Amino acid sequence: MVSSQRNRSKEKAEKTSNIQYSTTSFLPPTQSATNFKPRVTLTLFLFALFSAGALYLRYSYFVSKKEAYAVCSRGDRKGIYTVDANNSQVECMVVRGVRVQDTGSLSDVRARWNGPLLDVKYLQENEIVIPGISDSHCHILEYGGSQTIDLVAGRTMKHTLEILADYINSHPKIKNDRSKIIEGWGYDHASWDVPVLPTAADFDTNPTTRGRQIILRGRDGHTVWVSPITLAKNAPYPTETIEGGVIIRDRNGAPTGVFLDKAMEFIKPAVLTDEDLRERFQLTVDHALRSGLTSLHDAGAGPESMKFFLTEQSRGILPLRIYGMRHFLPEADAPYWGNTSTPLVAKLRGDNTGSRLSGRSVKLFADGALRSGGAALNEPYSDNPSTRGFMRIDLELLRRVVPDFLRDGWQVNIHAIGDRANGIILDTFTHAQEALGHNIRELRPRIEHAQVLTKPDMKRLGDLGGAISDMWYAQDRLGPERVKGLYAFRSILDASARITLGSDFPVDEINPLAGFFAAITRVDRDGSSPHGPGGWFPDQVLTRLEALRGMTIDPAFASFTEKDLGSLEHGKRADFVILSKDIMDPQVSPQEILHTKVRATVIDGRAAYGSII
Template sequence: MIFRHVHDVTYRYFAEHVQRQWQNNAVPALYLFSKLRAPLAVRYIKPGAIVVPGLSDSHAHILEYGSTLQLPLEGTKTINETVARVRNYILSNADIRSDKSKFVLGGGWDHTSWPNGAWPTAADLDSDPVIHGRPVVLQSKDCHALWVSQRALDSSLPFPEEVDGGLIIRDDSGKPTGMLLDNAQELVNQPKLLEDDLLKRFNSAIQAAVRYGLTSIHDAGLDPVSLNLFKKEAGRRTLPIRIYGMSYFDENGEYWGNTTKPIIASGHERLTARSVKIFADGALRTGGAALYEPYADNPQTSGFMRLDKEVLFQYIPLFLRDGWQVNIHSIGDRANGIVLDAFQASLSGVNVTALRPRLEHAQIMTKSDMLRLGKLGVIASIQPTHAISDMLFAEDRLGPERVKNLYAFRTLIESGARITLGSDSPVEDLNPLAGFYAAISRLTPGGDSPHGPDGWFPEQRLTREEALRGMTIDPAYASFTESILGSLEVGKRADYVVLSQNIMTIPLNEILSTQVLATAVDGDLVYGTI
């Protein structure tokens, strides 16, 4: 039973009557209540199909995902194959092919899946005659590295010798190779995107989202341009889905927490922006996650923090004081320890339930920090598909003991932490069923893992109920909307999804074949039919 809203006793009576009828009916029925006193409409779903609350992605990057749809580079197995994909993109787009000054933008390449895991270079791009001389900027799969052509490199020089919280990869002679990590990415000069470009990315991403059954996305604020676009769209039309936007934090800018008002349920209750996103460290895939001990496969480094820890101790309490939720990107065990130190110092005497701070990723943590996370009441915003992507290289990178604390979802829950699930798209697949499958199986889509068919560290698997809660009521809580979203209850908004089969009971290997038959927001279908 789905309701746009249930406002009075009359509707409650009808709801109870409908429920009794549904329980006695062998064919599930979907009942849609419209406005007050409107006629009762009945819609039937196919036998075997089920209705679940609208699915939420607690950590994704909408415009970045839309960008990768234009020139997707994920899945390539070599540098040469990736270069060939860029060349074919240029040749198939007449406006770019005819103008060598136009920037070629794409993303999704993953050097860890290439032989020897070697970093690509500008020379690799310019070795192709079609690409040579063009400005090319390619974002990595984890969004923590840029691979650029020589022309894009030259237009951004000179570079400083070092970058705080970032790395310029250089050759033996000290020249930049065309690879820039984390904060060093900001050194690359790129054209300012026009609003039409941004809308094309936005619309592509949202169309994909509703096809996957997503009714809500928490946009994790990688690019400050994103939130400005969402505000404009919410002001001139009803957004197709709900967006919970995280405001970008610039440590070199002025503090804005006391001069900017949070946005709450704007644009027909489709846009909220009441949180700030802060980056603590880099990523495991690119070797930038801040660890206590050096990387097992690169003992010369233990990663790095993207900002000084004093910044965390200074700004977390300020944002909390001014009523902002604080969400911190933190991946390595050292980074997570530092962030929890800052949270612990900042949350003393604070109503944690009212502010709901979040640790975005929380990928590798010591057991003592997992316990501390639970005691502090900080939400762990995790991405299950990262686990099945990283399990192929994680032990080589971290060693056989430290890797046991990576993506330790069960340990987090048993430590008392509240979790919420996301994709980190475009880093991973936007499809929430991929995250559901990864959370409960810890297997590749083909059913494999380095530890066999029971999954990678199978003791860390989530139950199906935990995984579904992590995509429904838990993200609603993490975005302060559990009173109106996240479950199918009288009085809540009618955000729901119709799935072709029951993901709570079907065999594990059938989950990824489940189809989204319909997606509804506020009772209105935004995808599919019933």
Template structure:
């Protein structure tokens, strides 16, 4: 199924195939209308040209430029000096040489000759005195390309910025991680002097330590500077908290069990200081609510990295009440520096709110939308919490767990859909994915499920019987390719040699009619979208390795380059109900685009990650680099 196209389409005479590459003369500025007039030998020919131009410009503007506030010439044209190197992701016009941007919108696309011819004529007619200036034409460097603005379809925006404050990722031992915490405390005189102040951080990953065992509160007490403080540290995947003894004591008495979560205990039954999934809620009362200024810092740190890597939009997979209010206030006070599509978190213990909560449909000049709900079905594969049909191969005592009861899923999902909410569900294990698909099917009698574009966030392990339901229901698979290249090293031990084939089965999802959007799950993975692009088409690590050799891990599940590019541009736009204004370089859409230093669609795969972002552009304006 193709996403709906922009209603603004070019007349057949205005969008032609590229017919010529630019000559050196093409690089000169377009001649002014007065110069054109001077070259004409008779009033009759001039009069005829004006009539033709008037008809051309009138048709052009009325069909395409209804959104523009000023009926005058374009802001600029941007072209490739060596042929059609602009990948539009527009099926009607897939590669062009030039684009024209006016007032933040794409208004034309074609060869350099076509653009010069069309826009000279328009400029001549619009100015009765024939004094309109020529169309400014700029060129990207030779070898560079342009693609539509890139979307990361699954992020934790403020949390990524949080990781930049006290970075814990990349350590090799628990001792090194504790050392990072000490360095942070030492660098903050007020924190060092006051042991009652809470220390928070994000990013530890015990699966990357030399001894892949869970950390403990005792590890935090081993350092004299760190010891005795209230400390709460989020794991890289967001599914575990590591807390100090100070916090553990404050949480007493702890329940024996937590539905949908785990309190890690030692052999004597004492809590060790690690809380999984829903058990993390036990520590929430001891976490201070961040101030607006703190959240602003985190957001700005995220945006800084995002635009530097070519991101123009992010889908935030977890607006809790604090972050929702932050973005609402930010959007009211100023224009967001990047587009944000937010998923409002549904707390399993809360009452249904879909019939009374207000959706945000496009504030901050269309840059903030929050019309979807995010539900957690199960835990994570990394922590053994993904809900499976059969027990884990490496731990037959468990099949993982659901964070929400199947009966609740079948109750609330139809209600949210009936009330017009897009429903996005975190589902990793095959059982969790199957149960969510059951709930979507049950909702068919209440709502047009396909029209509301439901999403499975992660969709990591899928039983064959569930694959076909993606296409039939119109469910979108929101996947993170770099998760595959991370997990491939331990996943078979966890799932066994047969079940592993249904993990990260990108090609199978597409072949069953599913639509895929690509994301990073940052801060679980890095911010660079090209890392996901590379992983999707190679299924290799950045070093070119995999458990199956240099050909890739289950290479039959690779995506094509065009599928991956579409998964970062047009498909995320569809998944956020924005495909009429974003996702492709098409006339009438907002001028979001990225200039890459290399042609990622043709160069050798080992060179893809060497590609630099030369410019990131939102609404026609450069937010990173230059053009």
């Protein structure tokens, strides 16, 4: 047996180890925009003096049940998917401390690890182990806030208000304090029986919501719908056109109560306390861990979020890994900050501390969202020919700051939905590479969403996130031809791009297995799609292996952590998930995947959810 003091010494030693960062990237060497083909290179690891096998033999003598354990399938079944370069499946995996130390057959690992002393934990029949799952695009604190009121369930405007009223009536402190600002997230006018934007006056149709300060954010996060009293308290509003946003107005020019994108800044939200933020964070963490998520790429890490994450880190080790994308706000009071070192904007690499909080990326917004009509398209919307959406950032500013951030060593992640926005961003990355005079591949610039693409731009794409919840209304918005470029997974992969799968929660659900299901089937949960049970553009489906890599090793690559996370290989962090069914087995139907349970979520070798059997 090993003393607790020895364990603490081991953990301290782990925390002082350096994380190495690869110099591979999504982008190729400088070339013309039309030949912009992202490539992936393979890093070779060389070990001096000792082979890996010799290391295992040298230290196996000292192994005890306290120090190491093995997770193994029964009966020669290879139920551990390592997601290494060869996509190997193995029977057993040995974990010592916070890292994976060995993989192979049970007989081999026992021979290398003093078999009688090795603590073997057997999987149940049909269970498998996969690397810890990453959500490559999500909003952590926003998700926690969205869970207070289930507005997504609203099927009509009236039903949505009834859900809100039930929430108010079930919370006496809110019900009895009519001065309190009530906030919610998730209403979806596009899914209502009459898919039109609501108005402030609609709140007065329900006796409980009438006369209250209410701010509801749309499901896509790019709209807010406010009550009459909130509309009045935030007045006056500008009458001129807003660059990068829209105030919806009636025929007389008066605001109706709905604000899009940058226009949302005219509505002041409620001030959140530390207790509010901590409650939201814990709710997200609980849902993430029970869903098998070990790493989250927070795509909304503004100053408030980053300050909170830093504070939580100072209180102790974070319950899961966070890769934060810092917002760049192009207003006059937010000048370029990429060359500063203040805590809220400093690069966090987690090099020497074993920190679970890292971030070396900046997040910019190119356009709005498809659901609310703000995505920047090359041609007008099919269901609203008066507009083709809008860009949220000045193009000259974009061309200036992107090279600056890249020059200062930042990964640049840009939100782009429409085909016009995506084309502009790819042009911007090409311009940046030419301006810097060297290959920017090592900084792995990303396009967040890359939702609607032209065929030429599919060949230039470097990263993709998202799901297919938009399929039911997308053709109305885009028309029968342009919709073919929406979430064209297969075409993007065939163009040598690298795909990561992110839910964008709370825009979509937090369950990564639902995203896995969607990627390999392109149908809804009930097996339906606009093109029938065969799938929505079925030629764009991913294989199970591609989907698995898209939520494990590829997000690790996208966050510069592929040498430490994303696969179950010797020396990597022991982040893994035990699933109740083998989702990789073709004999397991897609519908069975939706009913697969997460038995355990393990981070640094310890169960953060469930238990290691």
